[in-house]
Amino acid sequence: MEPSITIKADTIEEATQTALSILQATVDQVRIEVLHSPKKNFLGIVKQQAEVSVTKLGNLTATPLSTESSTNISPNQQSVAVQESAVSIDEITSTPLSKASAEPMSSSIEKAIPTDMEDLVDFFLAEENSDVFATYDEAPTPQDTNVSTQITEDMPFGAWVENQVLYIHEDEKKYPVIAPGKNVTLKVNGLKVTDRIAVSKTDRIGIDYQDEVTPSEFSIQLMAQNTRAVLFVRPGKIVHRTLQDQPVANFIQLEVDETVEFFNDLKLDDVYEKVQQLGIKQGIDYHAIEQAMVLKEPGEVVIAEGISPIQGKDGELDWLVEEVIETEKDDTEKVDFREANKIVNVEEGEIIASKIPATPGKPGKDLFGEPIFPKEVQEIIIKTGKNTTLKHDRVVAVAPGRPSIEWRGRLVKIDIIKEYLHQGDVGIDSGHIQFQGDVRVLGNVNDSMNVTASGRVNVKGTVTRGNIQAGQSMYIGDNVFSSTLSVGRENFVISELVMLLREILGYTDNMQVALHQLLVVRGLQPTELTSRELNHLLRLLFEKKYTNFRDIVMRFVNKVRMHISVLSEEWTNLADSLYESFIVVSSNPLESMAAYEALNDDIRATYESHRIPPEPKAFLTVPYAINSTLYCSGNINVTGHGVYHSVLKAGNDVSVQGVCRGGEIRAGRNVTLDEVGSEVGVKTVISVPADGIIRIDYAHPNTNILIGNRQHSFASGASRIIAKLNADGNLELH
Secondary structure (H helix, E strand, O other), X not given: OOOEEEEEEOOHHHHHHHHHHHHOOOHHHEEEEEEEXXXXXXXXXXXXXXXXXXXXXXXXOOOOOOOOOEEEEEOOEEEEOOOXXXXXXXXXXXXXXOOOOOOOHHHHHHHHOOOOHHHHHHHHHHHOOOHHHHHHHHOOOOOOOEEEOOOOOOOOXXXXXXXXXXEXXXXXXXXXXXXXXXXXXXXXXXXXXXXXXXXXXOOXXXXXXXXXXXXXXXXXXXXXXXXXEEEEEEOEXXXXXXXXXXXXXXXXXXXXXXXXXXXXXXXXXXXXXXXHHHOOOOOEOHHHHHHHOOOOOOEEEEEEEOEOOEOOEOOEEEEOOOOEEEOOEOOOOOEOHHHOEEEOOEOOOOEEEEEEOOEOOEOEEOOOOOEEOOOOOOXXXXXXXXXXXXXOOEEEEOXXXXXXXXXXXXXEEEEEEOEEEEOOOEOOOOOOEEEOOEEEEOOOEOOOOEEEEOOEEEEOOOEEOOEEEEOOEEEEOOOEXXXXXXXXXXXXXXXXXXXXXXXXXXXXXXXXXXXXXXXXHHOOOHHHOOHHHHHHHHHHHHHHOOOOHHHHHHHHHHHHHHOOOOOOHHHHXXXXXXXXXXXXXXXXXOOOHHHHHHHHHHHHHHHHHHOOOOOOOOEEEEEEEEOOEEEEOOEEEEEEEEEEEEEEEEOOOEEEEEEEEEEEEEEOOOEEEEEEOOOXXXXXXXXXXXXXXXXXXXXXXXXXXEEOOEEEEOOOOEEEEEEEEOOOOOEEEO
């Protein structure tokens, strides 16, 4: 059998050159067939490799396919003389061309195909679809397998393969049928066959199956900010093929057995050249490259490493005050730890917290010798509030009370909150309670009474037709009837004030630039501008250019005054300054350009310190509520019998133990309920945003759930429900 291999490579020239090297032959000693041409996409990237079949030619002689010549197959069996690669070049050229070429194939090929390698590749690229190659493909190929065409009377009918020899035995009534299998090329009488075909002893049958060689490959990838180079190695392989033995049958499909042999013929110089092309200079591991050259299985090896940067550490706040858990007890002295409040009290002069400075990182170096800088570290910004001061990066209490901490990004605000303790009921005798701090009521809150606190509110008894507002959290020990409870509304007010401040700051920045330009035109220094001239220029700017400015300032001032009970002095002081400087200028005008710039800095500082929303730590806890409105910017927890005909709105989660009958629940994240609705079909609505989840143990009919813009109404009762949107945005019930 003639040596023949199939090679894949990026170009036809490369594949041909590899095949010639393996066969140790020259161009004029082989037959070359282009199976596939290389293809590239519009970016020039190889999409399909070139594939060529190269067969080394030997001294071939034609043996007539005659029934007269015979040889002994076994002592008791006669057969046709076994032919190995028995179709010669003379036989090919004597076959008529299917595309009506008047010239013999051999002369056509001899005239068309050059012998120089570069010219040969160009020829294949230009002529791969020409008539010459089409007719050449259709001509019989040399047989790569012994085919016996003579029979004896005692041979069975059919077709079979034994020791890589194909036997065919026909009779007067029927013919055997054969078909090519995978990686087998079958030609009968010069025509390529791809499906079943009936054959006889007079047919010229060519069976071609070739070894396939895939060359070794490697690639280098840069990773981890160019601090690591990884060599990926894929060893080459040779697929050796032999024709499978087949038992006697009316039909057989010619199949091949395959064995795979791996090899690694990568060269160190090629890898070193690629490393140099990539510009890698640092940390090359030559020993690792040498190890990769002997891999017989696909693998990866780190061949170069730079120096990764060492990341720094952001600044932190070291909280030095120990928290004490205070619990509420009922008459049986049983403690419900879900109702526990964290109570912290400090004395004046006590250090509450200390600032831990940020630690800068250290730069690294990539494989090209360039520095890699770590992420910039961020310091925390401590803003002291009521009854606190900052001394040597330590927060110190200047009055006794409860420390309050509020985070807004990297800014932390610390206050000392005082507590007002009310011994009895809040009623007509006591009047309304309004306090900048915490409020603790040991009795009830009666009809039409208000309790307002900037910190926490704790009511031991019931609340009946009352109105209670807390800035941070609220705990009600007994039931709530026809009342309004609100926690954390300050955060929503502040978010609206921040939006107004952003507009005001835009105006004041532009006016500051305009004032400096006017001073330059008049040839004055900022210190030479009098109070009267400054306010006259401002009035002109209000009238001629910034006509909306004073309206926006007035909206800001009114909103602060409307919510003065829940806002800190920072907001009221700024509102007063803006009102006196820009609304009633004659009463307290700005004295100088420096005063204007200082006011503008105050506006900016307030905006920057509040533009990031605080962490949602607020909570509202009640045991039972009926005909009431519960609002909290954080979580709402109902821990007793449930809620009836009430509206619950939470910025985060809502959790209700017991029954939820009638009314509405809206949560910013998730809702968890025991029982919803009633047997008589009272309408109850539960809604969360698109990324929220609703969990219900049992839902009665006429319960409606909304997730994002998707909704579902329960027509009958359902248990153990988990409702959420899937990846396609459709509502799923589990």
